[in-house]
Amino acid sequence: MERSADSSTDSTTDQPRTGLRERTRRAVQKEITEAAERLFVERGYEATTMGHIAEAAGMSRRTLYRYFSTREDVVLGKLDVVTDEVLAALRERPAGEAVWVSLRHSFDAMIAHLDAAGSSGLAAPMQRIILETPGLRARYLEKIERVEAAAETVVRERADAAGTPWAVDDPTPRAVVAAALGCVLAAEHAWLAGGATETIAVLVDRAMAAVGPRD
Amino acid sequence: MERSADSSTDSTTDQPRTGLRERTRRAVQKEITEAAERLFVERGYEATTMGHIAEAAGMSRRTLYRYFSTREDVVLGKLDVVTDEVLAALRERPAGEAVWVSLRHSFDAMIAHLDAAGSSGLAAPMQRIILETPGLRARYLEKIERVEAAAETVVRERADAAGTPWAVDDPTPRAVVAAALGCVLAAEHAWLAGGATETIAVLVDRAMAAVGPRD
DNA sequence: GCAGCGGGTGGCACAGTGTGTCAACCGCGG
DNA sequence: CCGCGGTTGACACACTGTGCCACCCGCTGC
Incomplete structure (x- = not known):
């Protein structure tokens, strides 16, 4: 609700008040890109499918698509x-x-x-x-x-x-x-x-x- | 070169030396793009599949792909x-x-x-x-x-x-x-x-x- | 506690793309 | 007449991206 635009209790912590939900999402995104880039570098971009990336990141293909709507997005996001x-x-x-x-x-x-x-x-x-x-x-x-x-x-x-x-x-x-x-x-x-x-x-x-x- | 061999009948006015095979290919390409652009304009690009284009051009999907290796190529070729x-x-x-x-x-x-x-x-x-x-x-x-x-x-x-x-x-x-x-x-x-x-x-x-x- | 509620997840199905493969066909010259 | 290179159509296939639905899990109010 008011979580999105709050900044009401940010007096103690000076780091930007990004919601917890957003932070975990960023963390997962980072894990995905790291796993994916490893595959891209060693097997090539075209030879690496979304299925491979999902397996390497430990999630289903469907969930991977919720983080990156396109394979190109994994690289350019x-x-x-x-x-x-x-x-x-x-x-x-x-x-x-x-x-x-x-x-x-x-x-x-x-x-x-x-x-x-x-x-x-x-x-x-x-x-x-x-x-x-x-x-x-x-x-x-x-x-x-x-x-x-x-x-x-x-x-x-x-x-x-x-x-x-x-x-x-x-x-x-x-x-x-x-x-x-x-x-x-x-x-x-x-x-x-x-x-x-x-x-x-x-x-x-x-x-x-x-x-x-x-x- | 190839002119010496045959060209029995009407060889007086030779068009520029593009092979016949190449010319028919260009003609088919033109027909395809005309049919495709009609579909693109009236139904939108994303809503027009290669199957639709192939049907409108009177050929199979596989053959269409031999003329344009990509749907984007139909537009940008x-x-x-x-x-x-x-x-x-x-x-x-x-x-x-x-x-x-x-x-x-x-x-x-x-x-x-x-x-x-x-x-x-x-x-x-x-x-x-x-x-x-x-x-x-x-x-x-x-x-x-x-x-x-x-x-x-x-x-x-x-x-x-x-x-x-x-x-x-x-x-x-x-x-x-x-x-x-x-x-x-x-x-x-x-x-x-x-x-x-x-x-x-x-x-x-x-x-x-x-x-x-x-x- | 417990019933809900809402977001994340995974499984499944689906339309569409682009490619490989193979059989059939057609025009043309031997 | 038969072959022969080039074109076509048909099927199969792997992959992309999306919709849908059941499930799970943490959280909230009763």
Whole structure:
């Protein structure tokens, strides 16, 4: 009932007041992804069925589908957290800041996640699996595109607040955010082409310096 | 070669040397897509199964799969022709031309295809279906991303020929082509948002004027 | 305690996708 | 006339994702 939006007794514990139900769900999700990624890395993505994952996670196939509605979600589900952070960061940028600069700062969360993935042991092969499996790559791009759409509305709202709104059929705001996200993907590709050694941040900076909105 | 052997009767005006087998295959493919798009538009994409398409096209499900290995291919298959044209046009652009200008001209083939789709009643709703169905949108973006990769190599080769090559781990060339293709997608979205009335060309121009490489 | 109640779970069935396999067929040249 | 490569249709199969229902288990109010 009032469990969902309470925060009434959070004075003692400073950790976010996520309900117990939600926490156990997150824990199970984490167990599933860990078991699944082990299978993906050693047997390949296509060769690993939801039945295998369910068996490895110690649950029925039906229950597994209640945690991840799609096999692709098992791989890409955790990405939603990152994109949400990016969008939240974009919304909290100062209103007067240039859009290109706001976008660049918003990407810090994504960059940090990719850097962490590069250094961590198990997540690096997973990144390779995502980019080398056509179906996963397609879903990955679609998630990026959803970020693009959400970022566009943020940019439009900001222009509305500034008194210089864009027409609904003007492609400019979307083109700007699409170019920015294209810079991130370009940086990711260059990062992999270069052996994934240096940080992605410098590559994103270089890409976003070479391309940008015309003032 | 094969002309010398036979072709007894009417061999005066030979059509372009596509084999007969290939031509009949194209014709059947066209029939299938026409029947399928009719179903997609009136019943929706998700509600139309491969069985329905096979029945409407007058063939078995198994045979249909020999023409389109995926249901998404029934919708997106013809797109490969357009992207090939775009890449061919890009390769034939003069070497000294600015990259952004070359990209813009290369998109003419894609724009012409979309405009033709807009005027001939049936294909405009198809574009809307593509962009509004998650699975199709994902596959569509993946195809665009493949164009992006191919265009990047063209740009890199051109820079090599000009004596100013890019480092393999420099994201700049990919960022430029990604921004350009992002402009096309932004123009498509704006085109649909505005009721798909005006030509896309002016929208692409506006997007590519608002965004671009920094000189 | 006990009866309920509600959410998580598993089993089952089902439609649909995409693939392998095999027999039948058809056009064409020997 | 017979063969022969290519196409088709039919069946079987593994897998995905979903709906449905019975079950279990912790919790609450009586």
